[in-house]
Amino acid sequence: MTIKKMFIDGKWVHASSGQIRTIINPFNQEEIATVTEGDQSDAKAAIIAARKAFDQGDWSSTPATERSSIVHKIADLIERDQQKLAELESLDTGKTVEESREDMVDIAGVFRYYAEIGDKNGGEIISSPIPNSVSKVVHEPVGVCGQITPWNYPLLQASWKLAPALVTGNTLVMKPSEITPLTTIKMFELIEEAGVPAGVANLVLGAGHTVGAELSTNVDVDLISFTGGIETGKKIMQAASVNVKKLALELGGKNPNIVFADADFNTAVDQAMNAVFFHAGQICSAGTRLIVEESIHDEFVEALVERVNNIKLGNGFDKDTQMGPLISAEHLAKVEKYVETGKQEGAKLLTGGRRPKDPALQNGFFYLPTIFTNCTTDMHIIQYEAFAPIITVEKFQTEQEAINLANNSTYGLAGGVWTNDIVKAERCVAKMRMGTVWINEYNVYFPHAPWGGYKQSGIGRELGKLGLEEYTETKHILHNLKPEPINWFGD
Structure with missing residues (x-):
């Protein structure tokens, strides 16, 4: 060669x-x-x-x-x-x-x-x-x-x-x-x-x-x-x-994705997946911290798990593949340790949390799409970036609580807000300490708009x-x- x-x-x-x-x-x-x-x-x-x-x-x-x-x-x-x-x-x-x-x-x-x-x-x-x-x-x-x-x-x-x-x-x-x-x-x-x-x-x-x-x-x-x-x-x-x-x-970032009860439910579920599972979650702006209003929390998580379990893993050259592998054996080992830490902290593993059993995927660095609930901001899996197909779910009752949760991070790269109340959305994004915040959208960028973060997400x-x-x-x-x-x- x-x-x-x-x-x-x-x-x-x-x-x-x-x-x-x-x-x-x-x-x-x-x-x-x-x-x-x-x-x-x-x-x-x-x-x-x-x-x-x-x-x-x-x-x-x-x-x-x-x-x-x-x-x-x-x-x-x-x-x-x-x-x-x-x-x-x-x-x-x-x-x-x-x-x-x-x-x-x-x-x-x-x-x-x-x-x-x-x-x-x-x-x-x-x-x-x-x-x-x-x-x-x-x-x-x-x-x-x-x-x-x-x-x-x-x-x-x-x-x-x-x-x-x-x-x-x-x-x-x-x-x-x-x-x-x-x-x-x-x-x-x-x-x-x-x-x-x-x-x-x-x-x-x-x-x-x-x-x-x-x-x-x-x-x-x-x-x-x-x-x-x-x-x-x-x-x-x-x-x-x-x-x-x-x-x-x-x-990098540990990015919040806030979903209010008045958001379009099906769109928010779909976009919560899109926010994380492209490129197996190996995206600095991935919306891995899903913060859901308590009144819709259980229904939202149930719908999310159902759809996540249908994600097709495989070869990136296969037109039916929706998610590929992690980048390396070293990174896979870090992700496995990260998930074990989440379990030990008391987070509830709803799906994933392991390598797939499909024999066709055993030579690759694959990891199943993973969802944790019962998460709190003091947990390692909330505060530290996994760079993996992992969603952690937190819940809130009030708008201010949602903002407080979103800002409770050393990072400040990106975040999202889902609601049909535009006034509420504007109030939220004005208080979120991040370089990019999307309203009823996630992970969209274009060359004309600046990209970068607050706090320890970077400089410039x-x-x-x-x-x-x-x-x-x-x-x-x-x-x-x-x-x-x-x-x-x-x-």
Whole structure:
């Protein structure tokens, strides 16, 4: 099997150490690729290339319209290779091809959005109180950007970082998750094909404790953008202080989904499932904390369990499959421990809570959709992210109690409210401490709207105009048109 390489300074290269890594399909543990495995020395080489391309190259000074044109070309290429990319993503992650295909549409949309707005950020003239002067504010690229992406949505999360960084004139070094690098490798082939100059976009494969650590600590990196777990995010934040890097951190969530008694019952049940069971619950915004008004609690849970038990697990390439496997054996073991903790805490397991018995699924990292009731906010399973197909159900009696429950978390990424009373809905979302809150909807995003969290869900925003601003520095320029001596210290 051909060893897939990384991309440094416009060249496809093997790791300096000669190390390799085997990539497996989580559906059946079959080997699907072998990739080169980089370390600190490879990360340093990529940083040097990115630094040189920024400081001595033309990319940052290239007219924004030209950079936007290249980013448009990348979107074109993604659309051209959409099916191939979707299949590769499903092999790598285990998710259904239908989900991956929708991801590719979104990814092309992200590149298209930033290409369309990237040349419209030319700054502004501001009123100057100084006579005979002109004052203006301009936005310039940050410099060399380190970008670390997660395994759950490899190419989608990469697009959120790549597109705004490129269109604003930065150079970058990207490190994808070491267990799901395949579509990111393919993306860099498209970046090369689109005509991005050598050294501008660099790809280093390898583990977080080697490549990621170098990106975080290296003084020639000006910004670090990381999507992943909260503990790793804290380490990156500390490491980045060595040269006070700009930080953009998206660190997950434990997201509430509030259902009032006056909501449309069947729609709320359906959407409660959609909020969690896509990609086996491995979604940072998954609405895993279901908070249901007491008067409909029992009926709602009964309907939910009935539907959840009909979810079809299987191969993501099977058109009948509704949910694929977890990402790895290691993650499966963590989920099993998480569920056992819930039982020990006194939560009531209504369905799931184990691996499936179907012989056809035994080689994969499958876990049954799981529902817990009798949950309280002091429980581990309420406060900590599982990243799994698990719903915990809490109940409430009053609107304020629902809000209090929703906000009782160290996270603040996303949440939902289901009610036909729009005034009540607006009251709730005004008090919910989260970066995104949906009313009668869940898990919808688009490139035009910012994404990020309150509290320990992270720092900064991706997507939208704010996602563009993350990759720029703001400079004020004052030009005195008629300079004269001040004579403050005499002639």
